[in-house]
Amino acid sequence: MTQEKQATYDAFEEKIASETGMIELHLDLKFSMKPWKKALVFGFLFYLIVLFVFIVLITFIKRDFDFKLVSMISSVYITVLVLSFRFMYKIFKERFALI
Numbered sequence: 001m002t003q004e005k006q007a008t009y010d011a012f013e014e015k016i017a018s019e020t021g022m023i024e025l026h027l028d029l030k031f032s033m034k035p036w037k038k039a040l041v042f043g044f045l046f047y048l049i050v051l052f053v054f055i056v057l058i059t060f061i062k063r064d065f066d067f068k069l070v071s072m073i074s075s076v077y078i079t080v081l082v083l084s085f086r087f088m089y090k091i092f093k094e095r096f097a098l099i
Contacts, residue, residue, distance in 0.1 A: 036092045044085055051077050 003073070033041070051074060059065050 034096070036096055040085060040089060040092070044081070047081055051081075 052075075055070050055074070056072065062069075
C-alpha cells in the first residue's frame with residue numbers, strides 16, 4: 001500500500017474511531033479491532049440476546065420448556081445468523097480494503 005493511500009486509510013480510521021469511541025467511554029473497554037469489526041461483534045451479541053428473549057417467550061407461552069423445540073429454533077436461528085454475518089463480514093472487508 002502506498003504511503004498516500006495508507007495516510008488516507010489512517011485518517012478514515014481515526015474519524016470512525018472518534019465517532020465510535022462512545023462504546024469505549026461508556027463501557028471502559030479497549031479493543032484492538034477495527035470499528036467495523038466491533039460493530040459486527042456487538043450486532044452479533046445483540047441478536048443472541050434476541051434469541052434468548054425469543055426462547056423465554058416460547059417457554060412462557062407453552063408453559064413448559066421443550067428442549068427439542070428450543071434446540072431446533074436455536075440451531076436454525078444461529079445458522080442463519082452466522083451465514084448472514086459471514087456475508088456482511090465479506091462485504092465490509094472488501095469495502096474497507098479499498099480505502
